[in-house]
Amino acid sequence: MRFADFISQQNKIYEIEQSSSGTRSENMEMVLNIIQKINNSLVLDEVLNLVMINAIRLAQADRGFLLLLDDSNELRYKVGMNINGEFLSQDEFEISQSVVRDAFELGESICIEDAKSDRNFQSRQSIMHLELQTIICTPLITNGEKIGVIYVDSKKLMNLKKSEIIRMFEILAGHAAIAIRNAKLYHSLDKAFNEMQEMHERLIKSDRLALKREINSQVGQEVQNLVHLALLENESVLKRIQRININHPIDAETLDQLTQKLIIASESIRKIQRYSQALVSSTRFEVSKKPGDINRTIRNVIGYIKKTNKFKSVTFELNLDKIPQIEYDYEQIEQVLINLVTNSVDKKPDCHIRISTFHDQDNNQVIVKLNDNGPGIPPEIQKQLFLQRINLGIEGKGYGLLIAKKIIDNHNGKIYCVSEIGKGSTFYFSLPIV
Numbered sequence: 001m002r003f004a005d006f007i008s009q010q011n012k013i014y015e016i017e018q019s020s021s022g023t024r025s026e027n028m029e030m031v032l033n034i035i036q037k038i039n040n041s042l043v044l045d046e047v048l049n050l051v052m053i054n055a056i057r058l059a060q061a062d063r064g065f066l067l068l069l070d071d072s073n074e075l076r077y078k079v080g081m082n083i084n085g086e087f088l089s090q091d092e093f094e095i096s097q098s099v100v101r102d103a104f105e106l107g108e109s110i111c112i113e114d115a116k117s118d119r120n121f122q123s124r125q126s127i128m129h130l131e132l133q134t135i136i137c138t139p140l141i142t143n144g145e146k147i148g149v150i151y152v153d154s155k156k157l158m159n160l161k162k163s164e165i166i167r168m169f170e171i172l173a174g175h176a177a178i179a180i181r182n183a184k185l186y187h188s189l190d191k192a193f194n195e196m197q198e199m200h201e202r203l204i205k206s207d208r209l210a211l212k213r214e215i216n217s218q219v220g221q222e223v224q225n226l227v228h229l230a231l232l233e234n235e236s237v238l239k240r241i242q243r244i245n246i247n248h249p250i251d252a253e254t255l256d257q258l259t260q261k262l263i264i265a266s267e268s269i270r271k272i273q274r275y276s277q278a279l280v281s282s283t284r285f286e287v288s289k290k291p292g293d294i295n296r297t298i299r300n301v302i303g304y305i306k307k308t309n310k311f312k313s314v315t316f317e318l319n320l321d322k323i324p325q326i327e328y329d330y331e332q333i334e335q336v337l338i339n340l341v342t343n344s345v346d347k348k349p350d351c352h353i354r355i356s357t358f359h360d361q362d363n364n365q366v367i368v369k370l371n372d373n374g375p376g377i378p379p380e381i382q383k384q385l386f387l388q389r390i391n392l393g394i395e396g397k398g399y400g401l402l403i404a405k406k407i408i409d410n411h412n413g414k415i416y417c418v419s420e421i422g423k424g425s426t427f428y429f430s431l432p433i434v
């Protein structure tokens with residue numbers, strides 16, 4: 001070889017190495033920029049989208065998909081995109097499932113070049129059917145746990161340096177797995193916070209209603225006092241009048257005393273009237289019905305009350321049949337459920353409560369059944385449960401069942417109780433299907 005040819009050859013090798021080095025440097029810079037972007041977000045969808053579009057660009061692929069493990073440990077489609085950043089629907093989710101399975105099960109990246117000509121992959125129908133030439137699939141692994149895969153493919157041959165692109169993809173996948181795990185954790189914490197916030201708001205509403213019942217109780221006691229006073233004054237006047245006759249006419253002093261007594265009685269009656277109007281107004285329970293799933297309402301109520309101290313020792317069992325939607329006031333039916341559950345817990349703080357739902361097709365209604373293993377209710381009290389204030393618990397004031405009945409009545413339903421001493425109580429209420 002002539003010296004000039006040798007020098008020319010070395011220059012070409014140097015240029016190739018420089019070009020390769022430049023590409024490698026550019027790819028590394030791209031990966032670092034991607035990592036910085038995905039680490040700046042805790043929104044799962046945003047993280048998935050960033051990982052997907054940048055993986056496609058890094059590999060110069062036509063399209064890509066990101067799959068994550070679901071609760072049943074199956075890989076599920078989460079997001080798909082093309083090179084233009086346009087989302088691909090799940091209907092367009094056609095990939096080489098065998099490549100995905102191999103990469104995930106082995107926990108290793110797979111990079112296939114000229115797949116249609118590769119004897120190892122010619123027998124794979126999906127590759128032939130989709131006319132794929134280049135495929136890259138890398139597992140998402142964090143703390144030794146596989147959580148999904150990044151998959152990209154192309155119908156054209158891509159000018160890739162296999163070892164280099166796999167290394168870049170694995171760096172991207174490692175950081176993507178951490179970012180996805182953090183985003184999912186944040187989502188779970190955010191969801192838990194929102195549930196606690198909702199529970200807090202619902203408990204505030206419940207406390208307000210309890211306070212309202214307590215105020216009404218005090219008003220009721222005041223009404224009884226006023227009635228008693230009015231009766232005493234009226235009886236006193238009546239006796240004085242009965243002693244008056246023609247031979248003993250009424251004198252001015254007696255007339256003044258009788259007048260004062262009648263004024264006191266009249267004022268008491270006016271106050272009774274005002275208190276009665278206030279009580280009627282405060283317990284009207286105007287119904288705002290909307291179509292809904294009573295099973296979902298039951299789950300929501302149990303979900304937030306069982307996290308509170310009052311119900312922490314209670315065990316709940318739900319047997320909810322598939323039932324049609326009905327129209328009801330969500331908040332008021334929630335209050336009925338809370339009142340019934342509270343009634344059981346006041347009698348036995350560590351009770352077991354079973355809630356069931358049924359579709360009564362014959363009467364076109366939904367029936368909710370709440371059973372506890374408490375001490376039971378005496379027969380003489382059962383007859384008065386929904387007719388007057390009865391305090392069955394330690395903390396309650398005895399208005400919960402009255403309010404529950406009023407709400408169910410306003411929904412054109414029925415509520416009743418079956419109980420036996422020593423064997424617990426079962427409350428039923430029905431809501432019509434409109």
